[in-house]
Amino acid sequence: MFFHNTLTRSPQEFKPMHRGRINLFVCGPTVQDHFHIGHARTYIFFDAVAKFLRKTGYSVFYLQNITDIDDKIINRAKEEKSDPLELAESYLEEYYREMKELKVDSINFYARATLHIDEIVSQIERLVSAGLAYETEDGVYFEVRKFKDYGELSGQNLDQIKHGVRTDISESKRNPEDFVVWKKMKPGEPFWDSPWGKGRPGWHVEDTAITESYFGEEYDIHGAGSDLIFPHHEAENAIARSLSGKKHLARYWIHTGMLNVNSEKMSKSLKNFRTISEILENYSPEVLRYAMLNANYRTMLDFSEEMMESSRENVGYITKVYKRLKKVKGKEGKFKIDLKSELSTLTKAMEADFDTRGVIMRLLEICSDINRNIESISSESADSIIELLDWANSFLGIVESGEQPLGYGLISSILEIRKDLRKKKEFDLSDRIRAELKAYGIYIEDVNGGTEWWFE
RNA sequence: GGAUAGGUGGCAGAGCGGCUAUGCGUGGGACUGCAGAUCCCAUCUAUUAGGGUUCGAAUCCCUACCUAUCCUCCA
Numbered sequence: 001m002f003f004h005n006t007l008t009r010s011p012q013e014f015k016p017m018h019r020g021r022i023n024l025f026v027c028g029p030t031v032q033d034h035f036h037i038g039h040a041r042t043y044i045f046f047d048a049v050a051k052f053l054r055k056t057g058y059s060v061f062y063l064q065n066i067t068d069i070d071d072k073i074i075n076r077a078k079e080e081k082s083d084p085l086e087l088a089e090s091y092l093e094e095y096y097r098e099m100k101e102l103k104v105d106s107i108n109f110y111a112r113a114t115l116h117i118d119e120i121v122s123q124i125e126r127l128v129s130a131g132l133a134y135e136t137e138d139g140v141y142f143e144v145r146k147f148k149d150y151g152e153l154s155g156q157n158l159d160q161i162k163h164g165v166r167t168d169i170s171e172s173k174r175n176p177e178d179f180v181v182w183k184k185m186k187p188g189e190p191f192w193d194s195p196w197g198k199g200r201p202g203w204h205v206e207d208t209a210i211t212e213s214y215f216g217e218e219y220d221i222h223g224a225g226s227d228l229i230f231p232h233h234e235a236e237n238a239i240a241r242s243l244s245g246k247k248h249l250a251r252y253w254i255h256t257g258m259l260n261v262n263s264e265k266m267s268k269s270l271k272n273f274r275t276i277s278e279i280l281e282n283y284s285p286e287v288l289r290y291a292m293l294n295a296n297y298r299t300m301l302d303f304s305e306e307m308m309e310s311s312r313e314n315v316g317y318i319t320k321v322y323k324r325l326k327k328v329k330g331k332e333g334k335f336k337i338d339l340k341s342e343l344s345t346l347t348k349a350m351e352a353d354f355d356t357r358g359v360i361m362r363l364l365e366i367c368s369d370i371n372r373n374i375e376s377i378s379s380e381s382a383d384s385i386i387e388l389l390d391w392a393n394s395f396l397g398i399v400e401s402g403e404q405p406l407g408y409g410l411i412s413s414i415l416e417i418r419k420d421l422r423k424k425k426e427f428d429l430s431d432r433i434r435a436e437l438k439a440y441g442i443y444i445e446d447v448n449g450g451t452e453w454w455f456e
Numbered sequence: 457g458g459a460u461a462g463g464u465g466g467c468a469g470a471g472c473g474g475c476u477a478u479g480c481g482u483g484g485g486a487c488u489g490c491a492g493a494u495c496c497c498a499u500c501u502a503u504u505a506g507g508g509u510u511c512g513a514a515u516c517c518c519u520a521c522c523u524a525u526c527c528u529c530c531a
Contacts, residue, residue, distance in 0.1 A: 225531030
């Protein structure tokens with residue numbers, strides 16, 4: 001298996017630190033606002049990755065942090081005149097709920113920053129005593145120039161970075177590139193005690209303290225959106241490696257490309273900010289997963305209605321084939337697939353830089369094959385295709401599985417009656433049955449000689 | 457100014473030196489009471505531009521132009 005490592009800027013053969021075991025850390029969100037489809041892209045992708053790795057036999061500890069204390073949360077709370085910690089709590093609940101809806105359920109543990117203050121403080125203490133961080137009147141800062149490999153991940157050169165492009169440079173810092181690891185509280189802000197007085201942790205050190213306490217000084221894979229490469233991951237790398245003296249914090253870094261809307265970055269000022277819940281009003285979680293996984297994870301993905309409609313088409317197509325196969329029982333037929341070789345093709349695609357798109361493409365081809373040969377599929381063959389689809393779906397999560405709202409026998413009876421009505425050409429009544437069942441999510445289609453139905 | 461990834465048909469996107477995918481869309485057909493689904497056929501005669509290497513380039517090299525993301529808020 002190989003994939004693109006941001007650190008080496010090239011595809012690299014993957015070798016876990018411990019045989020058969022993988023420690024995977026992905027930066028979770030700052031719980032300060034509703035979550036958007038950019039979050040969805042990153043978390044759906046890593047969900048598929050974690051599930052696939054488990055499917056191929058690895059034991060994966062997938063850890064995600066939650067930034068539940070931060071300047072932005074405080075500012076947001078001020079605007080809304082609410083309590084920052086309560087605000088964070090309610091967005092966190094929303095996050096959990098939406099991830100569950102999107103079937104992102106591969107994360108073993110969510111580590112909240114506010115529940116790891118001791119670990120964070122201890123790490124900062126070690127930074128200070130090693131002379132890597134210094135205290136000023138408003139906080140504790142990490143001195144970037146003490147870490148000579150700074151820039152190795154992002155390719156940034158300290159002397160060529162434009163300082164203060166977007167943020168004001170704090171006057172208390174020794175150098176403009178230094179970043180805060182502990183922020184001293186201002187009146188009315190949430191706080192925790194520390195050797196430097198009341199305050200709260202800086203962003204970068206949260207993650208290094210959390211990964212250190214669960215994974216140790218070095219681990220296998222660190223993932224996140226590519227917008228976090230600089231400065232966040234560069235800073236994490238600097239903190240952790242300065243303390244450990246090791247060559248790596250994470251041996252492999254995986255970054256997902258940004259999701260744009262009409263070729264523009266999502267932002268509130270442009271009013272093109274699309275939330276997950278807004279998308280789920282019109283599309284199923286499976287369709288959103290499909291749209292996100294039907295692209296190379298590293299390239300910029302341009303969100304559009306066209307893309308979503310096309311995803312809806314294909315998800316419906318695959319789902320229908322799947323349900324059709326489930327109904328094949330006790331039939332003889334010539335059509336066969338070579339399950340073993342198909343599995344190996346799909347596995348190879350995933351093992352080549354997580355080519356989820358390639359997997360989907362092959363699935364569509366198989367589905368097309370099935371539709372063409374639906375009359376000559378034996379039940380044995382149907383079973384092995386179902387096995388294949390189940391296997392792929394276990395990490396892609398793109399097949400829609402509706403709840404069966406009515407009993408099988410009941411539907412059959414209704415359809416029998418409808419069949420008689422159609423024979424008598426009482427189409428008003430038969431169409432009404434079709435419309436009524438549709439309200440229950442039961443779709444009817446009259447195909448050659450018979451009637452097919454399924455749930456949605 | 458620096459870093460990174462790219463520029464392929466109406467759109468999305470493969471191709472990794474020779475056979476020009478695939479999906480969506482669009483048009484037509486089969487089937488059909490209608491709807492829908494499925495299948496078949498077609499369509500779009502695409503490789504940012506200019507050089508070079510080669511018998512042969514979308515693919516390798518050079519130059520130019522363009523786009524996106526990042527440069528201390530970000531998934």
